[in-house]
Amino acid sequence: xxxxxxxxxxxxxxxxxxxxxxxxxxxxxxxxxxxxxxxxxxxxxxxxxxxxxxxxxxxxxxxxxxxxxxxxxxxxxxxxxxxxxxxxxxxxxxxxxxxxxxxxxxxxxxxxxxxxxxxxxxxxxxxxxxxxxxxxxxxxxxxxxxxxxxxxxxxxxxxxxxxxxxxxxxxxxxxxxxxxxxxxxxxxxxxxxxxxxxxxxxxxxxxxxxxxxxxxxxxxxxxxxxxxxxxxxxxxxxxxxxxxxxxxxxxxxxx
Amino acid sequence: xxxxxxxxxxxxxxxxxxxxxxxxxxxxxxxxxxxxxxxxxxxxxxxxxxxxxxxxxxxxxxxxxxxxxxxxxxxxxxxxxxxxxxxxxxxxxxxxxxxxxxxxxxxxxxxxxxxxxxxxxxxxxxxxxxxxxxxxxxxxxxxxxxxxxxxxxxxxxxxxxxxxxxxxxxxxxxxxxxxxxxxxxxxxxxxxxxxxxxxxxxxxxxxxxxxxxxxxxxxxxxxxxxxxxxxxxxxxxxxxxxxxxxxxxxxxxxxxxxxxxxxxxxxxxxxxxxxxxx
Numbered sequence: 060x061x062x063x064x065x066x067x068x069x070x071x072x073x074x075x076x077x078x079x080x081x082x083x084x085x086x087x088x089x090x091x092x093x094x095x096x097x098x099x100x101x102x103x104x105x106x107x108x109x110x111x112x113x114x115x116x117x118x119x120x121x122x123x124x125x126x127x128x129x130x131x132x133x134x135x136x137x138x139x140x141x142x143x144x145x146x147x148x149x150x151x152x153x154x155x156x157x158x159x160x161x162x163x164x165x166x167x168x169x170x171x172x173x174x175x176x177x178x179x180x181x182x183x184x185x186x187x188x189x190x191x192x193x194x195x196x197x198x199x200x201x202x203x204x205x206x207x208x209x210x211x212x213x214x215x216x217x218x219x220x221x222x223x224x225x226x227x228x229x230x231x232x233x234x235x236x237x238x239x240x241x242x243x244x245x246x247x248x249x250x251x252x253x254x255x256x257x258x259x260x261x262x263x264x265x266x267x268x269x270x271x272x273x274x275x276x277x278x279x280x281x282x283x284x285x286x287x288x289x290x291x292x293x294x295x296x297x298x299x300x301x302x303x304x305x306x307x308x309x310x311x312x313x314x
Numbered sequence: 315x316x317x318x319x320x321x322x323x324x325x326x327x328x329x330x331x332x333x334x335x336x337x338x339x340x341x342x343x344x345x346x347x348x349x350x351x352x353x354x355x356x357x358x359x360x361x362x363x364x365x366x367x368x369x370x371x372x373x374x375x376x377x378x379x380x381x382x383x384x385x386x387x388x389x390x391x392x393x394x395x396x397x398x399x400x401x402x403x404x405x406x407x408x409x410x411x412x413x414x415x416x417x418x419x420x421x422x423x424x425x426x427x428x429x430x431x432x433x434x435x436x437x438x439x440x441x442x443x444x445x446x447x448x449x450x451x452x453x454x455x456x457x458x459x460x461x462x463x464x465x466x467x468x469x470x471x472x473x474x475x476x477x478x479x480x481x482x483x484x485x486x487x488x489x490x491x492x493x494x495x496x497x498x499x500x501x502x503x504x505x506x507x508x509x510x511x512x513x514x515x516x517x518x519x520x521x522x523x524x525x526x527x528x529x530x531x532x533x534x535x536x537x538x539x540x541x542x543x544x545x546x547x548x549x550x551x552x553x554x555x556x557x558x559x560x561x562x563x564x565x566x567x568x569x570x571x572x573x574x575x576x577x578x579x580x581x582x583x584x585x586x587x588x589x590x591x592x
Contacts, residue, residue, distance in 0.1 A: 209423040212395050216421045217444045217492070218414055227440065231431040309431050309472045 098279040107283035114268070118287045121265040122295075124180055125252035128187025129244055135188065136195025137237070143196075144203045144229065145221070154196055161193030165251050170258045179261030183252045190251040195240040202236025203229045235310045238303040245295045249288065265291075338371035340496065340528045341392060346401030348387050348554075360553035361387040365401070367547060367556065374522060374529045376539035376546045378585065384554025385532045386500055392530065393419055393498050405496070413496070417445055420494030420527075422502040426481040428473040428488075434460070435469040438488045445492055459487040462521060479510035486518070490525060497522075499531045503538070512570070515541055519568060540564075540581045541573060548588050558588035 080086055082100050087093070098106075107114060139157050143150035169186050176182045206228065214224045256266025265288045272281035304313055348362040362384040369375050377385040390396040391403060394410035405413045413419060428437045435456050442452045460466045463483040465476075473481055482502055489497060503511040515538060522529055533539050539546045543562050550557040562581055564572055572578060 207427055208425065209427045210429075212423065213421065213427050214444075215395060216393055216414065216419055217417055217441050219444050223444055227443070228429070231429065234431070307431070309474070311474070314474070 095276070095278055098282055102279050103282045103286060106279040107286060110280060110283065114283055114287050117263050117265055117268045117284065118291055120263045121183070121249070121252050121256065121288075122291055124183030124255070124264075125187055125248040128184040128252065129191050129241075129248040131184065132188040132191025132248070133195045133241065133244060136192040136197075136240070137199050139192070139196045140198075140200035140203055143200055145225070154200055157192050157196045159193075160189055161197075163189075165190060165254050169251070169255050173255065173259050179256070179259050179264070182259050182261075183255045183264075186255040187248045187251045190247050191244040194243045194247070195237070198236040198240035198243075199233050202233030206232055234307050235312060238299070238307065241299055242296065242303075245299060246292050249292050249295070253288065339368050340371040340373070340406060341367075341369040341530075342402075342404045343367040343369075343388075343392075344402045344404075346388075346391060346398045346403060348384065348391065348396065349399045362391075362398075363553040363555050365554075365556055367559075369528065369530065372526055372528055374519075374531065374542055374544045376531045376533055376543040377549060378533055378536065378539040378546050379549035379554075380534060380551060380589070382551040382554070383549040384551070385534075385549050387554065388549070389498055389500050389530060389532050392496075393421055417441075417492055418495045420489030420492065420497045422482070422485050422489045422497070422499045424501045424504055426473070426478075426485040428481055428484055430473055432473075433469065434465065434471050434473065434476070434484055437473065437484055438491050441488060441492045455491055459491050462490070462524070463487045463517070477510075479506050479514060482506065482514065483517070486521065490521070490527075495527065497527045497529045499529065501532050501534065504534070511538070516569065518542065519566075523567065536582050536585050537573065537578075540578060540585065541568060546581075546585060548585055550589055558585070560585055560588070 078100055081097075084094070084099065087097060136157065139150075139153050143154040165186065168189060172185045172189070173182045176185050210228055210232075211224070214228055219227070253264070253266030253269070256264040257270050259267075261267055262271075265284050268284035269281050269288075272278075272284065307313055343365055346362060346365045347360070350359045350361055352358055365384075365388060377388055379385050387396065391398050392405070392410055394414040403410050405418075428434075429440065432440065438456045438459050439452050442455060447455070456469070457466065460469055463486055465480060465483055465487070468476060468480065473484070476484070482505075485502070503514055506514065519542060531539070531542060540562055546560045546562060547556055548558040548560065549555065560581065564575075564577060564581070
């Protein structure tokens with residue numbers, strides 16, 4: 060218990076210290092920044108609260124695209140892993156192809172994919188989907204196939220069907236890996252959605268907000284969007300962790 | 315460790331020792347050979363060569379030998395987890411596959427193979443779900459099985475909360491849950507410490523006594539084989555073959571003191587001398 064408190068208090072005090080140094084313009088002095096290059100926290104908060112409604116709408120635009128893409132990407136990735144598991148001969152090739160997508164940098168992929176879809180929403184969903192497929196496919200394939208020694212023999216000795224092996228052994232065995240993939244994919248999806256907005260002709264969203272405001276020299280407003288993006292990322296991540304803790308409390312990572 | 319609960323349940327009949335030499339042949343192994351091809355294109359490995367063996371109904375038989383003697387292979391052939399290269403195995407006149415598909419085998423492996431995501435109760439329940447048993451029937455049966463292995467209080471726990479010895483007892487309970495006719499045990503106690511192992515050996519004899527199953531027990535431990543078995547089949551490696559079959563005529567029920575009798579040591583010496591080419 061003491062360790063737990065220590066693990067919260069120490070990083071929190073470090074964060075508060077950094078913000079205080081930032082607010083007191085110590086960082087500016089140290090690195091030679093002018094005030095407009097790095098607005099101080101109180102100014103960012105003030106700007107954000109003044110434009111909160113617009114910021115929320117932009118945030119929801121991005122989050123919508125990111126979540127839809129996340130869900131589609133995760134489902135496709137998982138299905139590929141299932142096919143690779145049940146039909147190893149040609150399914151494994153599909154897995155390799157999907158995994159290769161992960162090696163393509165989003166900044167390269169995003170401008171190309173933005174030409175494929177008409178709407179900004181479609182563009183966002185497309186990029187996020189591609190980004191999320193790989194991690195889910197690779198992780199869940201591992202979860203479906205890294206079985207304890209003799210676990211398959213046990214099922215075979217009871218003459219269990221492939222379907223029973225899948226639902227009673229592989230799928231529950233895979234749950235921790237699915238959560239790992241989702242935890243990787245949540246920040247990646249937000250990032251991919253924002254990057255898609257950088258390159259798109261869209262006029263809403265977090266990515267557009269950051270780009271547009273910084274271009275217009277409205278640094279505090281640009282930073283407001285960065286704050287919103289961070290908050291959304293943290294909230295989504297915490298949500299996944301809470302669900303995970305309930306869903307796989309038997310797993311070594313949750314004890 | 316938790317003491318066993320020995321309450322008798324009607325289902326487990328007391329074993330009648332006056333009549334323990336049953337005559338019915340349960341398993342017949344004729345001229346069985348098993349050759350594994352080498353994956354890298356080298357010489358194929360002969361795991362078993364011309365094995366002949368008859369196992370009687372209700373018998374406790376051990377397959378004993380050093381690593382590489384094919385004892386686990388022989389067990390897996392009986393279980394239909396492997397198919398022999400040549401020769402024939404019949405179980406009550408049927409093929410091992412028929413017996414497996416009818417779900418008449420209970421297997422205990424080298425490690426407990428419990429499913430981490432299931433509580434102890436639901437682990438024991440798993441094979442009964444595969445059999446399509448009714449839920450009320452399953453629940454009653456799980457309780458009975460956990461009682462048998464002395465783990466009734468741990469039903470709601472997850473496997474990681476139990477010691478290695480307790481987990482292996484859950485494995486035994488699960489194997490017995492579907493009322494198998496033949497219990498196959500593949501070095502089930504080899505990963506346990508000596509104290510736990512000796513305790514579980516006595517527990518196993520007590521359970522066997524109550525359930526009257528045919529048990530085929532694979533081990534590399536001579537004293538374990540002598541203590542448990544009616545008969546010890548000694549296997550020698552390169553190639554795996556039966557080099558001796560030793561009847562163990564120690565009185566039952568056996569307890570810790572049985573291990574200190576001169577007869578016990580005589581059997582151990584006899585078996586140790588019967589190994590070839592180790």
